[in-house]
Amino acid sequence: MFSTRVTSDLTPNRLSAAIARLRENRVEFDDLTESNPTRVGIDYPVRLLEALARPSGLTYAPEPFGMPSARDAVVGDFRRRGMSVPRDRVVLTASTSEAYSDLFKLLCDPGDDVLVPAPSYPLFEYLAALDSVRPRPYHLEYHGAWSLDIDGLRRATTDRTRAIVVVNPNNPTGSYLKRAELDALAIHCRVHDLALIGDEVFAEYVLDAELARTTSVLSQGQALAFSLGGMSKGLGLPQLKLGWMVAAGPEELVRPALERLEIICDTYLSVATPVQAGLPALLTGGAAIRTAIRDRVTRNYRALLTAAPQYPSVDVLPAEGGWYAVIQVPAMQSEESLVLHLLEHDRVLVHPGYFFDFPREAFLVLSLLPRPEVFDRAVSRLLQRVEAAA
Numbered sequence: 001m002f003s004t005r006v007t008s009d010l011t012p013n014r015l016s017a018a019i020a021r022l023r024e025n026r027v028e029f030d031d032l033t034e035s036n037p038t039r040v041g042i043d044y045p046v047r048l049l050e051a052l053a054r055p056s057g058l059t060y061a062p063e064p065f066g067m068p069s070a071r072d073a074v075v076g077d078f079r080r081r082g083m084s085v086p087r088d089r090v091v092l093t094a095s096t097s098e099a100y101s102d103l104f105k106l107l108c109d110p111g112d113d114v115l116v117p118a119p120s121y122p123l124f125e126y127l128a129a130l131d132s133v134r135p136r137p138y139h140l141e142y143h144g145a146w147s148l149d150i151d152g153l154r155r156a157t158t159d160r161t162r163a164i165v166v167v168n169p170n171n172p173t174g175s176y177l178k179r180a181e182l183d184a185l186a187i188h189c190r191v192h193d194l195a196l197i198g199d200e201v202f203a204e205y206v207l208d209a210e211l212a213r214t215t216s217v218l219s220q221g222q223a224l225a226f227s228l229g230g231m232s233k234g235l236g237l238p239q240l241k242l243g244w245m246v247a248a249g250p251e252e253l254v255r256p257a258l259e260r261l262e263i264i265c266d267t268y269l270s271v272a273t274p275v276q277a278g279l280p281a282l283l284t285g286g287a288a289i290r291t292a293i294r295d296r297v298t299r300n301y302r303a304l305l306t307a308a309p310q311y312p313s314v315d316v317l318p319a320e321g322g323w324y325a326v327i328q329v330p331a332m333q334s335e336e337s338l339v340l341h342l343l344e345h346d347r348v349l350v351h352p353g354y355f356f357d358f359p360r361e362a363f364l365v366l367s368l369l370p371r372p373e374v375f376d377r378a379v380s381r382l383l384q385r386v387e388a389a390a
């Protein structure tokens, strides 16, 4: 009866089952997978949501791409980041996930494919399947720093490929795209008629300011490109459900893309009016949240770098940006048994690397968001366990 867009295998995996068991028995554990910024003791300005109560929010005047005042606010936010984008290229969505879905509808027929990075964000598989699109991985390689395997990406391109997704900085490797990589991607897209989708939700969370980085696909002019961002990560306000995409590239590609996107967005009109009306004030008032999150992830990343050298079997991979850290540990046992052991015996929950499609074992992924006291004690138990098992 049901579509194959949603998997028919609904049995929870061993890790989800173990978490459910602990929760059922009210056993507490330190959650180093927490990626919800509203649950980690960050101070949110208490009056911030007064911006949602503007009288203009009482009138419904639907616009496929969003209210002009809200799109202007996004233009202003890009200006703050040193980028000039015209308002007519800004499209509001309810989330970045919805922006992906809009773009898959715009670019792909059922059965077409999009190239996605590996290791990376695990939701691509679901987002693509829900739009009957196939994700095809291209690899990020680690040689002391992460780089994009551009030859592999060329080989992964098929005659059904319609787009390349880059996550910049990538989740969870924390690696930013380098200028030469962006240029090579743009040329490849141009030659093969592909669009470039830049997921830039973590762009402003720089962990290593010394390193060269390119923060937006908007900084190239060859390929049709879309920069995706939003309040969920950019301001730590996922509950407000507002994201955006900005189109760039050759005018003869951008124009027809926007004409078609308008039909898609007009079909759903999914962004609520009050959040659009409040966006100018939210972007200004929310800047303090971004700063607090940046301070938190920087603090926790430094604490991890300070603690890890006492444990020779643990290697913290350098993170250039984002909200996550990756550690490499000896592959004496599978990632799954190590993660289960950590949860059941040490009461620390981390993500196994396979969750993000790392090419081999053993890697663990830690969120850098938790409260410092939780982060420090969980990291200490984690490092001791890994060292003892080595």
Ligand SMILES: Cc1ncc(COP(=O)(O)O)c(C=O)c1O
Binding pocket: 035, 095, 096, 097, 098, 121, 167, 171, 199, 201, 229, 230, 231, 232, 233, 238, 243
């Ligand atoms: C790389 C990346 N893109 C997009 C999202 C989802 O963003 P949104 O809440 O705007 O859908 C996430 C959430 O974790 C993410 O890690």
